[in-house]
Amino acid sequence: MSYIKKPKIIRDNESRNKLGMTVTDYEGVMSTLCAGCGHDSITGAIIQTVFDLNIEPHRLIKLSGIGCSSKTPAYFASQSHGFNSVHGRMPSVATGAHSANSELFCIGVSGDGDTLSIGMGQFTHAIRRNLNMLYVIENNGVYGLTKGQFSASADVGSTAKKGAANLQIPIDPCQVAISIGATFVARSFSGDKEQLVPLLKAGMMHRGFAMLDVISPCVTFNDHEGSTKSYLSTRETKREALYTDYVEPFTVIEVDYDQGSSIEVDLHEGGKVILRKAEKEFSPLNKSDSIRMIRESADAGEMLTGLLYIDENQPDFTEVENTVRKPLNEVPFDDLCPGSKSLAALQKNYK
Amino acid sequence: MSKPGHNNFTVKFANVNGTGSSSANGMFMRSIFRMGIPVVGKNYFPSNIQGLPTWYEIRVSDKGYLAPSGTVHIMIAMNAQTYAEDLASVEPGGYLVYDSSWPRKELMTRDDVTVLGVPLAKMCNEKFDTARSRTLMKNTAYVGVLAALLDMDVSVIEQLLLDTFGAKKHLIEANKTALDMGYDYALENFKCPLSFRAKSSNKTDGHIIIDGNATAALGCIFAGATVGSWYPITPSTSLMDAFSGYCQSLRKDKETGKNNYSIIQAEDELAAIGMALGAGWNGARSFTPTSGPGISLMGEFLGFGYYSEIPTVVFDVQRTGPSTGMPTRTQQCDIMACAYASHGDTKHVCLYPANPEEAFYLSTEAFNLAEQLQTPVFVLSDLDIGMNDWMIKDLEWEDGYVPNRGKVLGKEELDNMENFYRYLDVDGDGIPYRTIPGRHPKGAYFTRGSGHNKLGGYTEDAAEYQDVVDRLLIKWETAKSLVPQPEVSYSKKNKMGIISIGSCNDAIREARDVMKKNGQSLNYLRVKAFPFSDKIEKFISQHEKVFVIEQNRDGQLHNMLITETDADSRKLESLRFYNGIPIFSKDIVKQIEDSINSGKAA
Amino acid sequence: MRFSVLDWFKDEKGKLTSKKINDVVIPCDTVILAIGQENSFPWVERDIGLEFDQWEVPVVDSVTYESTIQGVFFGGDAAFGPQNIIEAVEHGHQAAISIHKYCEKESLTDRLEYGMNLITAKMGIHEWSYSNDYGYENRFEVPTVPMNERFKDINIEVELGFEPGQFQEEVERCLNCDIQTDFAANLCIECDACIDICPVNCLMITDNDDEDNLRKKIKTPADNLEQDLFVSEDLPQTGRVMLKDEDVCIHCGLCAERCPTAAWDMKKFTLKVPYALDEANAIDVNATKKAV
């Protein structure tokens, strides 16, 4: 946290997006998180993402639960509508907001505590509904805001700052999400924007529930030796399953992709992802493959990152529910209220 | 009303649940209604799907009293398990009909009750092939028996069958056969009609028979609600069922055939209210129906909605508490829980319909109030209103009705605005302006349940925090002037009055009539909303004694009258009915008269 | 009044010469000539051993300020032609050192070196020993005495100075060039906080590369080639490097404030200029640096 506001300085050679906006225009108020908190880095990546995707700020809603991580929607896109809800229950608010207007872009930011403990129910049900949103878990293995208790994502043996080791098995949001039918599952690291930003973009442009588990070290309570979610430990164990590029719609692809070993997936909301092979043979289009790879990596003491699973062909919530695509909140009242004649007619059934 | 008379009697059906008795019982009730005789049905059913005792009580009342009478003139005793208690509950001089197909092991009789045995099962087993139809038709057959005993207009029942089953010819046939079977058996074997009968009249013209969950759902439809979220819970489930049913026919997009609504069955009530708030925040009219346990779960979010000022409508169809209580019995036990739902200084606008008719109008009103006041608004009905069939006046709707969406800034206003601040009290009424996400670049703001200042920014500053919560009190005052005013029946002559709420209304109406006849007139005020109107305080001050009648153990309304008004609490006497059964007027009369006689009342 | 617009360049011998490009005429009622006097030494005899250069200015050693006559020192405009007063003061200092050494019979060229000192400006978690807020205002014009008043008295000071409020704002515009960002690569955990916060996007962590590529990797590319690019030592966790484009840094200190490990620090820079007295006391200014 800082007393002074970050000055807004637009340089002559600053890049501008198609809306003529600069990255700075997508920033929010000054972060009040601890210096060096991974969450701030993710905020930076989200800012870059919405800038690059040329999203009109007022067409974006950003929601969160409670926690240090959940404070971050205030720190990006100040011209967007923010909703800092209650602990663990952002998915329900997103569901309602989405029902009222499914045309808006929706980013949900949560923590590992917010999602995997108090919010586990709502998290899984948002997946089940394939709600069209980008859901980012800023995963630091602890409850930051309540001062460093272990969260449900803490690995067995990972130690707390004062030395006690966690003995309970962790819940891996990626495995949970894939197994219950999430249509876009990825893992990344706050300290690797080159990987994170394309994943965020792809997640935004995916139609349906895009879940991104982002390891985001808590510098204050979980960045010591012995922690498995510190900057150092994450860097040591992180392994990329595939390299992900997001390609905007109507762009000529300049990079030479090896046709044989790269996979292209067109995204419903625009653009495509191109997945380039890393070391091992792996297809994120197959659930069993994904889960097997994640587990094998975990057994080998590694943490698999990248786009771990994608299925672009599932109907989203709006489609399944057969709801109109246009915003419900803009349907004229006359189309909603059946009027006196209808009322009289239907009351015949009650005579 | 212990002595039955023409068009003035109560029939109670003792059944086993899951045997399809409710449609037969409904058929009986609707036939009486179609004969032009006022009627009301009360369902006492178990929290179970099959095999437990269930009762349906149909009160035929020339005067149109809609509360249960508390007396039984004819008992249709179809449940061997409860036979003894059913027999015991019949008024002296009354009748009991039972299935005499096989001798009952312990056939108890009473000298003062006429027991009529009809071999229902035996007759049905001979006539119908499948087990299911035999069980079902037994029910229709006892309606036939009743038709004969009460000299009902059979053509009305036959027409009803046609209307109900429409194209399903085989069902019409079967029901008609069963009906005739019962009718004929009664004519042949009993002295028909009885001393009291159902005589065709015209008192139900311009009325319908409907339950309050259906009318509340209709209110949602007509108010233009588009997002409904819920988690199933008795007795509110049928509200969403009804909404969904109406949406099927009334809410399809003309071009695409897609839904102009979104019904979300949530994972729990914590989510249901979150969804309702999310949708309300995003500019849809939203609602969530629930009952007591749901309200408890929604607590945190309800306070969030109050503090961050998001419109939505919560229907609490109250059932008996505490805890799971008796899920299928009625009570008014959430009055305080709703009024002050959530931690912190929180209070909510609540509306208290008295019957299905009001449930419709207050439901539409709730959506207006929610958006005008930018806050969750509760509609507290109860199981009695919500799930029982009431006779109410035809619902009416004025075309050209414009919903009051409250202070929502439009494009032009925002265009002309330098900066938009969410929580500024521009007009002095405590209600700030809001914007709908996605509509205008200048409309963005941040919604949070944590401390915020009037500009919408996060704050931990003492003065800034207090500024906002104090402004919410100004809004509370404004709410007072916007919510429905109490219904008052006042005469200067009367020194005593009654204050009550919601579904107590009909029992009180009847009790006042009775007491008036007995020479004791009482004035009456029915609270229709919280925050309380000043009229309530005035009403109390105008009387020497005011009985506060409500359906809960702790006198919640009574307590709130003491804490929320400056009325002299010594004038208030709390009368509480909380056994889960709707109040009987005779119990009210007794308690009031006892109080007066004991000298407690002035 | 006619002005000539000149183009200055060095000829093949390295001599600064001018070429007239065109004339500009500015119509005036009155012309008052108010530029400095000429550098001219007609009063110095040309046979006393003092050498003059092609501009007719004495030849002076740029380190010792001694002329071609031992023990005769020059400074100010007289030394190297017209320069500003700040440099004249410096000449004075340097000449004083030389004079001291001359008198002490020491070698004039064996002088104390310039030193510098960096002391952290951090005082507390959000507190710095300098004002790090950024002033958006353009430069204020200093208020002046109206034209017609000025000539009433020769002693009238034309510039009135700032009002107290203006003065504060004007001072806030200072980019605090004396405050340097100082990077300790070994402390960096590569959390990106500094990069995300920098208001002028002048930082980046990336794989080391040749300079052209590195310059492009900064969020807003470092395209002023005259300004050196800062490239750190390899960072401990990934071996990448920290880049900084000093050209645009406003010394706001946010990078240091958001840095969890104090890998970035804001340090106050002091230039240690040796004076005659230091020579007299034989103080080694670099020794003080170590002592801090």
Ligand SMILES: Cc1ncc(C[n+]2csc(CCOP(=O)(O)OP(=O)(O)O)c2C)c(N)n1
């Ligand atoms: C109902 C409720 N219970 C408890 C809390 C206290 N609380 C605030 S944040 C938090 C944990 C947050 O952990 P996480 O989601 O991992 O976020 P982080 O701070 O680590 O980013 C808890 C338990 C709360 N706000 N609400």
Ligand code: SF4
């Ligand atoms: S406590 Fe941890 S999670 Fe919270 S702001 Fe500080 S570093 Fe981030």
Ligand code: SF4
């Ligand atoms: S001092 Fe300010 S401008 Fe300079 S590098 Fe640090 S953050 Fe950027």
Ligand code: SF4
């Ligand atoms: S903030 Fe500090 S630790 Fe983090 S990347 Fe910058 S210099 Fe390194």
Ligand SMILES: [Mg+2]
């Ligand atoms: Mg956490």
